[in-house]
Amino acid sequence: MTGTGAVAINPATRVLRRGAGWVGDLTRRSPARAAIAIFVVAGLGFTLLLRLPAAAADGRATPWADAVFTAVSAITVTGLTSVDTAEHWSAYGKVVILLAIQTGGLGIVTVALLLARAVTRRLGLGSRLFAQQAIGAPQLGEVKDLLRIVVVTTFVIEGAIAIALAPSFITAEGWARGAWxxxxxxxxxxxxxxxxxxxxxxxxxxxxxxxxxxxxVAVLIGSLGFPVYLNLLHARWTRKRWTLHTKLTLITTGILFVVGAAGWAVTEWGNRATIGDLPVAERVGNALFASAMMRSGGFAMIDPADSTSTTLLLTDALMFVGGGSVSTAGGIKVTTLAVLFLAIVAEARGVPHVTAAGRTIATGVLRVAISVTFLGATLVLGGAGLITLVSDAPLDRILFEVISAFATCGLSVGLSAELGPFGMYVLSALMLVGRVGPIALATSLSVRRRNIRFQLPEERPIVG
Structure with a gap:
């Protein structure tokens, strides 16, 4: 004690409070910049952990480029690797990767807010505004509910999937390794x-x-997004109470899954390097599995490098779209695609407003959808251009790897392992930007929004 009624503060608590204060101050000034900063700091932390000799199977420190690439890939839940995960990393290194995936999946933002709340015993207005933008809560009052649902839902679903996988893995590998x-x-x-x-x-x-x-099933559920879970729980699965966001996400996800499976099956059906020699049932199973993974899952039953050029192009398109908003998936998001498609339909019909399911979509939402798509395409173009400077690989392979990094998908044609440090850092930056989101990056770089009290004369330039 330092005086009457005074209590000494634990140094660790003091550090946590200062960190919480830093988070709160940054969230008040720029939520998007805070998200980017937190992801960068987390990536740095896991990079240092993977750099330790104990993280490598051979007991030697992993090169900086590989450690950074793996840490960023894990924290952004991408799955691209420059070294073989099974052979290069020790048991400790794999645990670090698992923790990075879990942290990135929960969302660095969510983890930071939960830590701040644990230290300060409250969630202030600035933090709530930050969370509202970061995890998609429609109203400030729902932020606390959504934070709780994010954590509880994540662990419940992961636990259920682990239980479903356990019999098969334990039978094949024994209790300890199978459970792991x-x-x-x-x-x-x-x-x-x-x-x-x-x-x-x-x-x-x-x-x-x-x-x-x-x-x-786990990949498809994870790609829907936490706002969908929140709405389904509040609506008690009553379809009439589903929000437009939930409807667009579920419908578009279903359509893309069917289209992806059919397209992949058609383009790979006779390819003997992949599924051409398999029985019909296994070809269909591979197509369904590939469709689920092409938009963000990242697991692959066949080597994408053996796919036809048409399949690679189809995969590029599906990876770029990605999954649901505020989900563990990447890409420009399925709702962005849905809004753009509805806008095209409205324009073709001569309707002045974009509508869906008895609702009018705000003009601001359409502007955001256009911005996300254009900025995403620009980042992919820029990333591909930089990679061409250091790689002689065909453009289709480069484009595939770049889109996979930006969309945090993780499918690879093997280019990540062939690139030097510069190429790996470019892909790492794309993974980071892809996880935070193009619109968050645009917001973080923009100046404070201004209220304009006048409107300039309207004119319609010729488009098309």
Whole structure:
């Protein structure tokens, strides 16, 4: 004690309070910049952990470029790797990767807010505004509910997936290793990370539906997004009470899943390097699995490098779209695609407003959708251009790897392992930007919004 009634403050608590104060101050000034800063700091922390000699199977420190690449890939739940996860990393290194995936999946933002609340015993207005933008709460009053649902739902679903995987893995690998594999793949699949602790990835389980089906279900559930979970829980699964966001997410996800499976099956059906020699039932199963993974899952039953050029193009498109907003998936999001498609339909019909399911979509939402799509395409173009400076690989391979990084998908044609440090840092930056979101990056770089009290004369330039 330092005086009457005074209590000495633990140094660790003091550091946490200062960190919470820093988070609160940054969130008040720029929520988007706070999100980016927190992801960068977390990536740095996990990089240092992976740099330790104990993290590598051979006991030697991993090169900086590989450590940074793996840490960023895990924290952004991407799944791209420059070294073989199963062979390069020790048991400790794999645990670090698992923790990074879980942290990234929960959302660094969510973790930071929960830590701040644990230290300060409250969630202030600035933090609530930050959370509202970061995790998609429609109203400030729902932020606390959504934070709780994010954490509880994540662990419940991961636990259920791990239980579903356990019998198959335990039968094949024994209790200890089987339980570890079940937990790792449950976390990796639900968070759409695509990391594998087996040499050759999940291709080794190509004839095991007890593993492939739970992985597919986990990836699809994880790609829907937490706002959808919140709405379904509040609506008690009553369709009339579903929000427009929930309807657009579920419908577009279903359509893309069917289209992706059909397209992949058609383009790969006769390809003997992939599924051409398999029985019909296995070809269909591979197509369904591939469709679920192409938009963000990152697991692969076949080597994407063996796919046809048409399949790679189809995969590029689906990866770029990604999954649901505020989900563990990446890309420009399925609701963005849905809004743009509805705008095209409205324009073709000569309707002045964009509508869906008995609701009018705000003009501001359309502007955001256009901005996200254009900025995403610009980032992919810029990233591909930089990679061409240091790689002689064909453009289709470069474009595939770049889109996979930006969309935090994790599918790879092997280019990540072939690039030098510069190329790996470019892909790492794309993964980071893709996880935070193009619109968050645009917001973080923009000046404070101004209220304009006048309107300039309107004119319509010729478009098209």
């Amino acid at each position: 594999s079940s937990v790792f793949y449950a976390v990796s699949a639900f968070n759409n990370a695509g990391f594998s602790v087996h040499a050759g990835g999940v291709a080794a389980f190509g004839h095991h539906p007890g593993i492939l089906i739970p992985l597919t």
